[in-house]
Amino acid sequence: MNPLTCFTLSVTDHVAHLVLNRPEAMNTMHPTFWRELDAVLAQLHQAGEARALVISSTGKHFSAGMALETFSGAITMDDQSPEGRAAIFDLLTDMQATFTRIDNLRIPVIAAIQGGCIGGAVDMVTAACVRYATADAFFCIQEINIGMVADVGTLQRLPKLIPLGVVKELAYTGRRLPAQKALGYGLVNEVFDTAEAMVAAALQCAQEIASKPPVAIWGTKQAVNYARDHSVEDSLRQMGWLQGAIWSNQHVREAVTAMKQKRAGDFPALTPLRTFSQHD
Numbered sequence: 001m002n003p004l005t006c007f008t009l010s011v012t013d014h015v016a017h018l019v020l021n022r023p024e025a026m027n028t029m030h031p032t033f034w035r036e037l038d039a040v041l042a043q044l045h046q047a048g049e050a051r052a053l054v055i056s057s058t059g060k061h062f063s064a065g066m067a068l069e070t071f072s073g074a075i076t077m078d079d080q081s082p083e084g085r086a087a088i089f090d091l092l093t094d095m096q097a098t099f100t101r102i103d104n105l106r107i108p109v110i111a112a113i114q115g116g117c118i119g120g121a122v123d124m125v126t127a128a129c130v131r132y133a134t135a136d137a138f139f140c141i142q143e144i145n146i147g148m149v150a151d152v153g154t155l156q157r158l159p160k161l162i163p164l165g166v167v168k169e170l171a172y173t174g175r176r177l178p179a180q181k182a183l184g185y186g187l188v189n190e191v192f193d194t195a196e197a198m199v200a201a202a203l204q205c206a207q208e209i210a211s212k213p214p215v216a217i218w219g220t221k222q223a224v225n226y227a228r229d230h231s232v233e234d235s236l237r238q239m240g241w242l243q244g245a246i247w248s249n250q251h252v253r254e255a256v257t258a259m260k261q262k263r264a265g266d267f268p269a270l271t272p273l274r275t276f277s278q279h280d
Contacts, residue, residue: 006033009040014210014269015203016050016107023059028067029120034098041101048270051214052206053105055128056112056199065119065142092151099153102127103225106218106270108209112202113188114195118142123150126157129221130205132198133188137179145174160228162187213251213267219243 006027008019018040020027044050057063077091078084102109102124111128113121119142125131143150150171158167162185170177182188192198209217219242227235251267258265 002039004036004040006036007040011050013207014049014051015206016044016053017203017206018053018055020055020057020063023057023061025067026061026064026116027057027059027121028064030067033067034095038098038101041098041105044107045101045105046273048106048214048272050107051210051212051217051269052107053109054112054199054202054206055102055109055125056195056202057114059115061115062113062117062137063121063124064116065121068146096152099124099127103157106221107214108206108217108221110202110206112195112198113137114198116140119150120152122158123152123154126154126161130202131188132202133179133182133191134195134198135179135191135193137182137188137191138176139170139182139187140176141171141174143174144171158187161185211264213248213255213265214270215246215248215268216251218270219246 006020006022008021010017022028044053077088079088108130109128110130110132111125112132113125114134114137116138117125117133118140122139122141141150141154143154149155155167155171158170162182166177166185169175177185177187179188179191183191190201192201223235223239223242226238230238254265254267
């Protein structure tokens with residue numbers, strides 16, 4: 001993977017930490033941001049080394065969302081022909097797929113959000129498993145304020161996280177949702193006084209997750225995400241198949257023994273993945 005320009009990535013004790021690192025540009029999203037994020041997520045998904053991922057940011061704002069100059073330069077949205085409008089669909093499908101990688105990642109993802117989480121940044125963090133925020137954080141579905149519909153995941157994922165009436169109010173008005181209200185609605189798990197305390201808590205949570213059997217964490221994320229999108233009956237059936245596929249007496253014995261002995265458990269990592277085309 002090429003050196004990152006929009007992020008820094010570290011992996012320590014099986015915890016990956018991805019940091020948006022362009023505070024001078026309010027960590028806005030442009031094609032390079034998208035390419036790098038997609039590549040990092042693919043690498044983490046395939047490697048199996050990291051057992052949890054924290055996404056945090058730098059500067060006053062988590063991210064101001066899509067870089068508006070992108071639409072007047074790098075990306076052309078052609079609305080003058082049916083062929084051009086069809087291409088908009090395909091472009092958005094490609095962009096949506098990057099944030100869906102967060103949702104589908106083999107490991108849990110914790111977003112640590114300070115200041116503004118605006119537009120495309122809301123699309124991104126709603127794909128995470130857990131969200132922490134600073135007291136000065138706010139969320140804004142900015143797209144309606146610039147004459148468009150939010151189109152990369154916010155309107156699809158946010159109704160699974162907070163009441164539908166709140167989603168509609170935010171989406172129709174473009175108002176800011178402050179951290180304390182977001183906490184009350186359940187969008188964020190906890191609010192912290194400082195960004196440092198928030199990131200420390202996010203990393204601590206990730207370390208706790210990383211201490212569990214990775215395949216059991218994988219199965220838990222599979223089950224929770226499936227239940228979110230299916231009926232209880234279908235989800236219970238899926239749970240039976242899932243548990244039958246990954247059950248390990250050895251893992252259960254090790255987890256119980258480690259707990260009794262007050263030590264860290266010793267569990268195998270997820271198997272590294274290779275695409276079919278990467279095999280000989």
